[in-house]
Amino acid sequence: MMASHLSKKLNKEWEIILVDKDEVHYYQPGFLFIPFDMYKEKDVVKCKPDLLPKSVHYIPSKIDRILPEENKVLLEDRVLNYDILIIATGCQIAPEEVEGMKGPLWHKDIFDFYTFQGAVALRDKLRTWKGGKLVIHITEMPIKCPVAPLEFAFLADDYFKKRKMRNKVEIYYVTPLSGAFTKPVSSEKLGYLLKEKGIKMVTDFAIERVDNENKKIIDYGDREVDFDLLVTVPTNMGDECIARSGMGDDLNFVPTDPHTLQSKEYENVFVIGDATDIPASKAGSVAHFEAEILTENILRYIEGKELLPAFDGHANCFIESGNGKALLIDFNYNVEPVEGKFPIPGLGPLALLKESKLNHWGKLAFRWIYWNMLLKGIPIPFVSATMSEKGKKLN
Amino acid sequence: MEKVLAGQTVQVDQEGYLIDPNQWNEEIARAIAAEEGIELTPRHMAVVKWIRETALSGKPLSIRTVKKSGVVDIKEFYQLFPGGPLKLSTKIAGVSKPKSCL
Numbered sequence: 001m002m003a004s005h006l007s008k009k010l011n012k013e014w015e016i017i018l019v020d021k022d023e024v025h026y027y028q029p030g031f032l033f034i035p036f037d038m039y040k041e042k043d044v045v046k047c048k049p050d051l052l053p054k055s056v057h058y059i060p061s062k063i064d065r066i067l068p069e070e071n072k073v074l075l076e077d078r079v080l081n082y083d084i085l086i087i088a089t090g091c092q093i094a095p096e097e098v099e100g101m102k103g104p105l106w107h108k109d110i111f112d113f114y115t116f117q118g119a120v121a122l123r124d125k126l127r128t129w130k131g132g133k134l135v136i137h138i139t140e141m142p143i144k145c146p147v148a149p150l151e152f153a154f155l156a157d158d159y160f161k162k163r164k165m166r167n168k169v170e171i172y173y174v175t176p177l178s179g180a181f182t183k184p185v186s187s188e189k190l191g192y193l194l195k196e197k198g199i200k201m202v203t204d205f206a207i208e209r210v211d212n213e214n215k216k217i218i219d220y221g222d223r224e225v226d227f228d229l230l231v232t233v234p235t236n237m238g239d240e241c242i243a244r245s246g247m248g249d250d251l252n253f254v255p256t257d258p259h260t261l262q263s264k265e266y267e268n269v270f271v272i273g274d275a276t277d278i279p280a281s282k283a284g285s286v287a288h289f290e291a292e293i294l295t296e297n298i299l300r301y302i303e304g305k306e307l308l309p310a311f312d313g314h315a316n317c318f319i320e321s322g323n324g325k326a327l328l329i330d331f332n333y334n335v336e337p338v339e340g341k342f343p344i345p346g347l348g349p350l351a352l353l354k355e356s357k358l359n360h361w362g363k364l365a366f367r368w369i370y371w372n373m374l375l376k377g378i379p380i381p382f383v384s385a386t387m388s389e390k391g392k393k394l395n
Numbered sequence: 396m397e398k399v400l401a402g403q404t405v406q407v408d409q410e411g412y413l414i415d416p417n418q419w420n421e422e423i424a425r426a427i428a429a430e431e432g433i434e435l436t437p438r439h440m441a442v443v444k445w446i447r448e449t450a451l452s453g454k455p456l457s458i459r460t461v462k463k464s465g466v467v468d469i470k471e472f473y474q475l476f477p478g479g480p481l482k483l484s485t486k487i488a489g490v491s492k493p494k495s496c497l
């Protein structure tokens with residue numbers, strides 16, 4: 001996104017180089033639908049070079065480390081010098097952080113759906129699974145796409161109902177949070193949906209280890225939850241190259257100013273998306289909103305102007321709730337998800353924090369918007385980078 | 396809202412966390428702990444003081460950061476503050492509940 005935005009704004013004096021070890025670009029929101037045979041593999045994959053503006057120089061390479069004191073990036077076979085660096089290395093799952101998680105049952109009875117491979121393996125498992133106790137689990141916060149485990153639970157309920165085997169499946173939702181979600185209004189609403197669908201919740205569960213032999217997860221308080229099939233969101237961590245560069249915190253996220261997106265340590269380094277340590281959601285919409293503000297700040301930095309502390313933590317997420325419906329939430333650092341209309345106050349047409357068929361269609365249409373607008377740096381009409389308080393039921 | 400703890404009037408939020416950390420002292424800590432069914436031993440107090448110092452210096456608090464600090468191992472943390480050690484220890488320490496981001 002930044003390459004697309006900046007290629008339109010920077011003059012020919014600037015060379016834009018994009019380094020990425022993966023030539024394949026995944027539409028990650030689609031991974032949720034693969035286990036339930038709602039999307040096929042080809043629906044979530046495109047080739048990266050096809051997505052980039054022609055003026056951007058693409059280098060397919062792993063990054064060994066960044067040397068921020070010297071303004072250099074070490075690749076496998078060469079060194080790149082930079083004037084400005086934008087870190088967009090994202091985050092990924094690290095199941096090995098929990099004892100026993102990546103053990104003999106990994107991708108046999110314990111699955112993730114946060115990777116392409118995990119989602120496909122889980123799909124194959126579900127196709128022939130005869131039922132039992134399905135435990136959906138979150139290891140620790142933060143995770144990217146914090147609503148995805150809830151969506152998975154709702155879609156699983158649907159999936160088994162359609163296959164007329166819902167009574168053969170017990171679904172549990174196990175979370176380190178104190179409720180279905182982190183903020184009170186949405187936590188109540190989403191908790192209610194879980195209850196309505198007969199999904200049992202276990203809260204405040206801080207997993208210590210997985211007992212593969214007895215198929216249990218055990219927390220630090222010695223509480224146990226047994227399972228037949230465990231779908232877990234493992235610890236999410238920033239890329240290892242950030243650790244190798246000495247630039248990250250305990251979870252390999254880069255300390256970043258929450259409003260300007262400049263690195264807290266190096267003035268010519270900026271960070272976007274899941275790679276930051278800012279207290280916004282790790283979500284695609286956040287990266288999209290950040291991109292607009294970061295583009296402005298890169299230009300200001302180049303011109304020696306003061307940066308604009310404009311980013312407000314704006315995030316916007318569809319939550320699939322099953323049965324052809326979804327909810328939509330819109331929030332930022334200061335305002336939790338509440339009811340209302342989006343994007344046009346009063347008119348909508350999308351309802352906030354309420355289930356609707358239109359929201360579900362919105363979620364599906366989003367895939368087209370992602371490939372054809374977001375990645376190309378084209379703004380979505382009526383949706384501003386900072387959150388609007390209009391049209392919301394605030395206290 | 397106002398609440399009386401250990402004979403002193405303090406301001407707390409809806410969940411009982413002190414709004415102004417400066418209103419805290421050890422007697423108030425004991426009163427909050429008692430409400431949660433915990434009798435504070437010197438070991439409890441050592442952990443509570445670490446939690447307070449860390450929170451007031453703006454550093455993040457999570458099970459992970461507690462583990463890394465070495466102030467207490469996580470098993471013991473759960474034994475000292477059963478149920479939700481971060482939630483409980485921060486309340487007793489007179490600081491805000493750790494923010495879980497969305």
